[in-house]
Every structure is written in C-alpha cells, then in structure tokens.
Amino acid sequence: MVLLLIPAAGLAVAVGVLFGWRWVLAPLLGWAMLTWLLASLRVLGRDAKAPGMPDEDELEVAPVGSGERTLFWCEECGTEVLLLVRGTSRAPSHCGQRMHERTEILN
Ligand SMILES: [Zn+2]
Incomplete structure (x- = not known):
C-alpha cells in the first residue's frame, strides 16, 4: 500500500x-x-433499530385467550393502555410517572 x-x-x-x-x-x-x-x-x-428497543426474542407477547388481560393506567390523567406486546417487565410511563398495572378477567 x-x-x-x-x-x-x-x-x-x-x-x-x-x-x-x-x-x-x-x-x-x-x-x-x-x-x-x-x-x-x-x-x-x-443502527436502523432504535437504541433501547429489545430484540425480537426478548419481547413478551400477551397470551390471547388466556382469560385475562393486563392494562396500565395513569393516575394523573386517567389514560389507560393495553399492551399487546411488552418489551420489558417495567411498567410504561405517562405524565412523568410509572403507570399502574391492572389485570382484568375477561368473560
Ligand atoms: Zn397521564
């Protein structure tokens, strides 16, 4: 060279x-x-994948038809979120706080 x-x-x-x-x-x-x-x-x-995004095999898919679903609600403004795919075990944030987890039993 x-x-x-x-x-x-x-x-x-x-x-x-x-x-x-x-x-x-x-x-x-x-x-x-x-x-x-x-x-x-x-x-x-x-680096097309956003930093902090979990890999595909780390995602936890909520089981469909398991008879219950997990919702997250914001204490501050009342927003409710149903997560279909959960990346981490931490609750999502809204209004600068962690959302509260609530499990609903479906009929
Ligand atoms: Zn909120």
Missing part, C-alpha cells in the same frame, strides 16, 4: 505543478467526501 502511495504522490505533484493544484485537490476532496458519505450510510443501515 505504501509502495503504491509513493508513485501516486509523485504523479500528484507532477499534475499539480504542470496543470494546477485544483486537479489534485478536487479529486482528493471528492474521495474524502465519498468515503465519509458511505461510512455514514453504513452506520445508518446498521
């Missing part, structure tokens, strides 16, 4: 002296920007 850089640097100096340094600097700048862009896109693709 280093052995390739020496003739490339010599060619760059020759082109820069003969034709002007913009013919050397512009491709270098373009290469740097392209490298940066591709690296950014690679990171975006890898």
